Amino acid sequence: MHGAKVIEFKPDQLMVHASHDGKYKWIRYAAVGFDPSVRAPQQSKEVLPRREDFAVGDTVSFEGRDLIRKFGNGPKNPT
Numbered sequence: 001m002h003g004a005k006v007i008e009f010k011p012d013q014l015m016v017h018a019s020h021d022g023k024y025k026w027i028r029y030a031a032v033g034f035d036p037s038v039r040a041p042q043q044s045k046e047v048l049p050r051r052e053d054f055a056v057g058d059t060v061s062f063e064g065r066d067l068i069r070k071f072g073n074g075p076k077n078p079t
Contacts, residue, residue, distance in 0.1 A: 001033060 004025075008015035013026045054060065059073040 003019040004016035006014050017024050061071045063069050
């Protein structure tokens, strides 16, 4: 058994980055075994931007429901 980090999911497979050889591999879920003594690292809470963090004319981006990144910016001189 080797350690690996899950990179991507498919309905019947996982893309993993193997720690022993550094390779990326697709494996079936049936081949996955979990070590209950190993805890996943805690992720820090993401601080979301507030309205006050933006100014007119700033370029912004976001990921839409279709998972495509959208870009835009407001007018330079609002009326």
